[in-house]
Amino acid sequence: MSYHIQITVNGTVNELDVEPRLPLVYLLRETLGLTGTHIGCDTTSCGACTVLVDGTPVKSCTMFAVQADGCSIETVEALAHGGELHPLQKSFWEEHALQCGYCTPGMLMTTKALLARNPKPSEAEIRRAISGNICRCTGYQNIVKAVQRAAAELSQPAAAAVAD
Amino acid sequence: MIPAAFEYAAPKTIAEALALLRGKDGEGKILAGGQSLIPMMRFRLASPSLLIDIMRIPELRVFKEEAGYLRIGAAVTHAQVESSATIREGYPLLFSAVGIIADPVVRNRGTICGSLVHADPAGDWGAALLAARAEAVVVGPEGERRIPLDEFLADAFTTVLKPDELLSEVRVPTPGPRSGGNYQKIERKVGDFATAGVGVQIMLNAQGTVEQAGIGLCAAGPISRRAAAAERMLTGKMLDDATIAAAEAAAQADPTADTRGPADYKKDMFRVLTARALRAVRAAVEASGGRT
Numbered sequence: 001m002s003y004h005i006q007i008t009v010n011g012t013v014n015e016l017d018v019e020p021r022l023p024l025v026y027l028l029r030e031t032l033g034l035t036g037t038h039i040g041c042d043t044t045s046c047g048a049c050t051v052l053v054d055g056t057p058v059k060s061c062t063m064f065a066v067q068a069d070g071c072s073i074e075t076v077e078a079l080a081h082g083g084e085l086h087p088l089q090k091s092f093w094e095e096h097a098l099q100c101g102y103c104t105p106g107m108l109m110t111t112k113a114l115l116a117r118n119p120k121p122s123e124a125e126i127r128r129a130i131s132g133n134i135c136r137c138t139g140y141q142n143i144v145k146a147v148q149r150a151a152a153e154l155s156q157p158a159a160a161a162v163a164d
Numbered sequence: 165m166i167p168a169a170f171e172y173a174a175p176k177t178i179a180e181a182l183a184l185l186r187g188k189d190g191e192g193k194i195l196a197g198g199q200s201l202i203p204m205m206r207f208r209l210a211s212p213s214l215l216i217d218i219m220r221i222p223e224l225r226v227f228k229e230e231a232g233y234l235r236i237g238a239a240v241t242h243a244q245v246e247s248s249a250t251i252r253e254g255y256p257l258l259f260s261a262v263g264i265i266a267d268p269v270v271r272n273r274g275t276i277c278g279s280l281v282h283a284d285p286a287g288d289w290g291a292a293l294l295a296a297r298a299e300a301v302v303v304g305p306e307g308e309r310r311i312p313l314d315e316f317l318a319d320a321f322t323t324v325l326k327p328d329e330l331l332s333e334v335r336v337p338t339p340g341p342r343s344g345g346n347y348q349k350i351e352r353k354v355g356d357f358a359t360a361g362v363g364v365q366i367m368l369n370a371q372g373t374v375e376q377a378g379i380g381l382c383a384a385g386p387i388s389r390r391a392a393a394a395e396r397m398l399t400g401k402m403l404d405d406a407t408i409a410a411a412e413a414a415a416q417a418d419p420t421a422d423t424r425g426p427a428d429y430k431k432d433m434f435r436v437l438t439a440r441a442l443r444a445v446r447a448a449v450e451a452s453g454g455r456t
């Protein structure tokens with residue numbers, strides 16, 4: 001049995017018929033072709049699949065697409081604008097905050113929500129915010145540095161306009 | 165790992181949710197945050213034929229103090245509790261527990277009531293809310309019943325909820341003057357369930373002796389339970405080092421081993437965590453000049 005839903009993904013409104021058992025991450029990757037959101041564990045442990053649902057980080061492997069009816073979803077694809085990387089993406093690049101890049105889309109979405117809520121987080125607050133996102137390569141140190149760098153950049157008025 | 169097929173409904177009222185539950189003769193399941201149920205469905209450990217999503221029911225979003233209680237509705241998430249000023253200022257036991265449950269992303273979706281119904285032996289809300297002497301508000305075809313949490317939590321992954329009932333809210337008594345609370349947990353890594361968890365809620369009287377003591381343990385056996393012997397040991401005593409030493413010994417109980425730790429290790433951790441929680445409560449009450 002399929003259900004009619006309306007979800008906005010990265011600003012585009014989608015009217016879709018979905019089976020209730022379809023996890024949101026599969027809708028994003030397979031139905032909409034947005035493969036930037038990764039699947040790691042597929043069972044709520046790693047955070048690779050983190051997207052923003054109405055601005056809040058959610059593990060999209062652990063939410064059915066039907067539950068997102070009427071919601072606005074933001075994925076990593078929404079960050080760059082016309083080839084211009086988001087300050088967080090630039091900082092991840094500059095600070096070598098990724099190696100294989102598997103965790104990166106989830107890290108970016110979680111930290112984007114953090115900076116929206118708390119523009120000047122302490123190191124402890126950053127570490128706490130990303131504690132649901134597992135990285136097996138970089139050792140977190142550079143991820144923390146990247147978030148601090150992005151926070152500094154975003155707190156300058158000129159950069160803030162680029163952020164959303 | 166796609167779950168078995170099911171139907172989905174997102175009712176707008178409790179009455180509609182109950183009618184849907186009844187209509188399915190026990191085959192329907194409530195979906196709250198989905199942070200326990202969805203992984204179970206994806207592993208095919210659960211295959212309900214109908215999911216009744218209660219997160220769009222406004223009545224279940226209640227989250228406020230009223231008549232000596234804090235009401236936490238079934239749609240209230242861990243994250244809402246964590247960011248609430250009422251909790252931070254008035255419910256130190258709940259505040260110290262919520263930040264170490266799961267991880268921040270899971271806390272954005274998971275609910276307090278969902279945790280209680282899931283009744284994981286290592287669920288932190290069981291231990292914390294037993295210490296707080298909370299009660300479950302259950303609604304079903306016959307109306308509402310209020311059940312002390314001790315009775316609500318029946319066994320591992322089992323509560324006294326009937327298939328046609330749902331947990332509409334949990335009520336936590338508002339701590340009175342000269343009260344303090346604290347939650348302590350040992351976990352192997354962030355986001356893991358407890359190897360041992362201890363919640364403590366204490367109220368002193370004007371003379372400084374313990375008027376009421378609540379101690380809840382999780383990961384000690386099949387289900388969270390109160391450390392009744394330790395509670396009795398505290399009652400009527402000054403919260404001094406000798407009392408704490410006696411209480412920590414009494415709280416050890418008889419833990420059963422699980423994948424997170426052997427029984428003797430857990431036993432010692434219940435002792436250590438009980439002492440830490442009691443000392444934290446004492447420090448908080450003293451720092452507030454007895455007003456906490």
Ligand SMILES: Cc1cc2nc3c(=O)[nH]c(=O)nc-3n(C[C@H](O)[C@H](O)[C@H](O)COP(=O)(O)OP(=O)(O)OC[C@H]3O[C@@H](n4cnc5c(N)ncnc54)[C@H](O)[C@@H]3O)c2cc1C
Binds near residue numbers: 331
């Ligand atoms: C990676 C990870 C780590 C975790 N770590 C911890 C931890 O350290 N400590 C801890 O305590 N928990 C932990 N959890 C569990 C988490 O707290 C869940 O949020 C919680 O167990 C379930 O809440 P939920 O709202 O997601 O419930 P759901 O998954 O939606 O439901 C769970 C069960 O309860 C039933 N149910 C839910 N609400 C109601 C209701 N109101 N009435 C009747 N039935 C209902 C459902 O039918 C289902 O059987 C963890 C989860 C994950 C994924």
Ligand code: FES
Binds near residue numbers: 039040041061062
């Ligand atoms: S893929 Fe969703 S948490 Fe790992």
Ligand code: FES
Binds near residue numbers: 137
């Ligand atoms: S960069 Fe490889 S997992 Fe994080």
